[in-house]
Amino acid sequence: GQNIDQPTEMTATEGAIVQINCTYQTSGFNGLFWYQQHAGEAPTFLSYNVLDGLEEKGRFSSFLSRSKGYSYLLLKELQMKDSASYLCAVLDSNYQLIWGAGTKLIIKP
Amino acid sequence: GAVVSQHPSWVICKSGTSVKIECRSLDFQATTMFWYRQFPKQSLMLMATSNEGSKATYEQGVEKDKFLINHASLTLSTLTVTSAHPEDSSFYICSASGEGDHNEQFFGPGTRLTVL
Numbered sequence: 471g472q473n474i475d476q477p478t479e480m481t482a483t484e485g486a487i488v489q490i491n492c493t494y495q496t497s498g499f500n501g502l503f504w505y506q507q508h509a510g511e512a513p514t515f516l517s518y519n520v521l522d523g524l525e526e527k528g529r530f531s532s533f534l535s536r537s538k539g540y541s542y543l544l545l546k547e548l549q550m551k552d553s554a555s556y557l558c559a560v561l562d563s564n565y566q567l568i569w570g571a572g573t574k575l576i577i578k579p
Numbered sequence: 580g581a582v583v584s585q586h587p588s589w590v591i592c593k594s595g596t597s598v599k600i601e602c603r604s605l606d607f608q609a610t611t612m613f614w615y616r617q618f619p620k621q622s623l624m625l626m627a628t629s630n631e632g633s634k635a636t637y638e639q640g641v642e643k644d645k646f647l648i649n650h651a652s653l654t655l656s657t658l659t660v661t662s663a664h665p666e667d668s669s670f671y672i673c674s675a676s677g678e679g680d681h682n683e684q685f686f687g688p689g690t691r692l693t694v695l
Contacts, residue, residue, distance in 0.1 A: 512672045512686035571622040
């Protein structure tokens, strides 16, 4: 079966750095997405990785290792507004998006 | 660009009534639209995938006669919850793809449905 694992919840301090991991086992791979979802709102697109390596976009970076079935989202200089759920999703061989359950990130002052 | 709207934002209805939710891609043509349901503190659950002009593909366990999907144009898809019951109360979110370079989905703001 297809499976995406990410931690249920993480806590970090304002101004610090946090890394949210995601491991996946899917039938085929056509890219991995990270989305941010604030409580009561719809997800918003953060990043896309299809090749191995690190993609940096401002305070957020996303890393992919296809051989290990592993990705992480790195958030630097954390702000209170970064408190949200972060969803990892993989596009499988049928171009269907397989969603992880999300990681709730709590930022403390 | 890539803005998706959803209407209504929230709706309260009586058990047994039907509710229609609209999803529009405002500034791009969406080749594919998706309907999700999300219960509190749970992840997104894909209900169905629809392409313009063809029948929607429903996920296993989703009743196609209860959740009617119409994708009449490249910018509009509708979800009708027929004979709604309290257990249908949920957050319904649509998304659309066709604009991005990576098949990414752009999400509407969601519709919170409460069935009394």
